[in-house]
Amino acid sequence: MIQFRDRNARGRHRGAMVDAYHTFSFADFHDPRHMGFRDLRVLNEDIVMPGVGFPEHSHQDIEIVTIVLKGTIAHRDSLGNERWIRAGEVQRMSAGTGILHSELNPSGDERAHALQIWIIPQARGGVPSYEQRAFPREERRNQWVRIASADGSEHSLALHQDAQMELARLDWDAALERPLSPARGYWVQILSGIIGLNGTEMREGDGAAMTGEEMLTIEAETQAEVLLIDLP
Structure with a gap:
C-alpha cells in the first residue's frame, strides 16, 4: 500500500525568521490524521532567512537529523558543539x-x-550525543547512499533506533530500484x-508512506533528489 502526502496539504508557518512546511503535526499545525509514520514523528522543510533562526531551546528523548540542502546552518549546543552545517x-x-x-542562518x-x-528512539534516557558528516553530491548520483543507520554502517550517522535513511540524486531519465521488506515501513x-514512484508522479515536497510493498521503483522525469526513510 502506498499513501501519498501532497506537498500542498502540509502545514505551513510563514514568519519573519522561517518559512516552514510540516509534513506531520508540529507546533501550531495539528492534524490528527497526520501525527507521524511509525517512529518517524517530524519531517519539516525549513527555509531560514538570512541572519536569523531558532533561538536556544531544549529537546529530550528524540533523534534529530538535519539535512542542509542549500546555504549554511550554524549550530550550538549544551554539549559544547559549535559547528556550521553546509549544503x-x-x-x-x-x-x-x-x-x-x-540554529541560525549565518549568511547576511x-x-x-x-x-x-x-x-523516536528505541529507549528513553540515553546519553546526548552529536555527529556530522558530508555526503558529496557525486557519491549520490543515480544510487542510494546511506546517511544514517542503527549501526553507523557505510560511514553513516548512528541512530538510536532500528531505522535507516538514504539519499539519491538522479539524472534526468535515470531509474533506480530498491527492494523493500513488506514487514517494514518506508517514507519517501x-x-x-x-x-515517478511505482508509476505515480511526485514533485518536490511530496511524500509517500509505503507498507506491505516489495519494491520501490523511481524514474526521474527531471533531475531529482529523493530521501528514503526505512522504519521498523
Missing part, C-alpha cells in the same frame, strides 16, 4: 536525557534550506525535481 552535510543529534541547542544575504527529521520524500 551536502547531515547532522545527527541524539537528545537523550536532555540537550539545549540553537542567502536563505538556508534544510530538512529536519525527528525519530521528494527533495527536488519530478519523479
Whole structure:
C-alpha cells in the first residue's frame, strides 16, 4: 500500500525568521490524521532567512537529523558543539536525557534550506550525543547512499533506533530500484525535481508512506533528489 502526502496539504508557518512546511503535526499545525509514520514523528522543510533562526531551546528523548540542502546552518549546543552545517552535510543529534541547542542562518544575504527529521528512539534516557558528516553530491548520483543507520554502517550517522535513511540524486531519465521488506515501513520524500514512484508522479515536497510493498521503483522525469526513510 502506498499513501501519498501532497506537498500542498502540509502545514505551513510563514514568519519573519522561517518559512516552514510540516509534513506531520508540529507546533501550531495539528492534524490528527497526520501525527507521524511509525517512529518517524517530524519531517519539516525549513527555509531560514538570512541572519536569523531558532533561538536556544531544549529537546529530550528524540533523534534529530538535519539535512542542509542549500546555504549554511550554524549550530550550538549544551554539549559544547559549535559547528556550521553546509549544503551536502547531515547532522545527527541524539537528545537523550536532555540537550539545549540553537540554529541560525549565518549568511547576511542567502536563505538556508534544510530538512529536519525527528525519530523516536528505541529507549528513553540515553546519553546526548552529536555527529556530522558530508555526503558529496557525486557519491549520490543515480544510487542510494546511506546517511544514517542503527549501526553507523557505510560511514553513516548512528541512530538510536532500528531505522535507516538514504539519499539519491538522479539524472534526468535515470531509474533506480530498491527492494523493500513488506514487514517494514518506508517514507519517501521528494527533495527536488519530478519523479515517478511505482508509476505515480511526485514533485518536490511530496511524500509517500509505503507498507506491505516489495519494491520501490523511481524514474526521474527531471533531475531529482529523493530521501528514503526505512522504519521498523
